[in-house]
Amino acid sequence: MRIPMKLGILPVCALVLCAACSKKTPPEGHANTSPAGPVVVLDDKTFDSQIASGVVLVDFWATWCGPCRMQGPIVEQVAGQVQGKAKVAKLDVDSAQAIAQRFGISSIPTLIVFKDGKPADQFVGVTQADALIAAINKAAGPAL
Numbered sequence: 001m002r003i004p005m006k007l008g009i010l011p012v013c014a015l016v017l018c019a020a021c022s023k024k025t026p027p028e029g030h031a032n033t034s035p036a037g038p039v040v041v042l043d044d045k046t047f048d049s050q051i052a053s054g055v056v057l058v059d060f061w062a063t064w065c066g067p068c069r070m071q072g073p074i075v076e077q078v079a080g081q082v083q084g085k086a087k088v089a090k091l092d093v094d095s096a097q098a099i100a101q102r103f104g105i106s107s108i109p110t111l112i113v114f115k116d117g118k119p120a121d122q123f124v125g126v127t128q129a130d131a132l133i134a135a136i137n138k139a140a141g142p143a144l
Contacts, residue, residue, distance in 0.1 A: 039079045040089040044096040051114040055086040055140045057132060060103070060110040062094050067126050071109040078132045086136045115139040 042050055042058065050056060059075045061068035072090075079088035093100040093108060103112060103119065113121040113135045120139040123131065 038083070038088075039076055040087060042089045042091045042096070044099055047091060047096065047099050048117070050087065050089055052117045054116065055120075055136055056114045057082075057086065057088045057136055058112050058114060059088075059090040060093050060100060060105045060112070061090055061108055062092060064094075065108050068109045071111070071126050074127070074129050074132070075111075077129045078136070081129070081133055082136055086140060113139045 039059075040050060047058075051058065057075070057078065059068075059071060061071065075088060075090065082088065091099060093105060103110075107124050109124075109126065111123045111127055111132060112119050113132075121135040123135070
């Protein structure tokens with residue numbers, strides 16, 4: 001008796017998917033310990049205080065969003081390149097809907113560069129590191 005090929009592949013695919021989903025994220029308000037640099041995970045309680053001063057890049061994202069998952073490593077790369085000069089953070093729009101609404105987030109990923117609590121630049125869709133770093137440098141002025 002032959003086992004259909006589909007049944008033989010299914011457990012392997014499930015194992016791969018489960019392994020990919022088991023990646024743990026840091027607790028809210030704590031830094032990701034990526035080798036590229038720390039990315040602060042924000043929530044509705046920490047958002048305003050974290051963006052209040054200086055230059056902060058915030059990645060508005062969701063766990064179910066494919067393009068957001070593509071943006072994640074780029075955001076980590078940017079964090080490594082601007083470490084000590086600007087803060088890089090991410091906010092899950094599903095768990096902080098009021099903040100997403102406050103900034104008119106209707107598509108994700110959306111990345112906003114804040115300067116002293118106010119939006120200075122905004123990108124919608126997957127955005128490359130050089131464009132994000134240029135926006136951070138522009139917001140920071142000559143000091144960066």
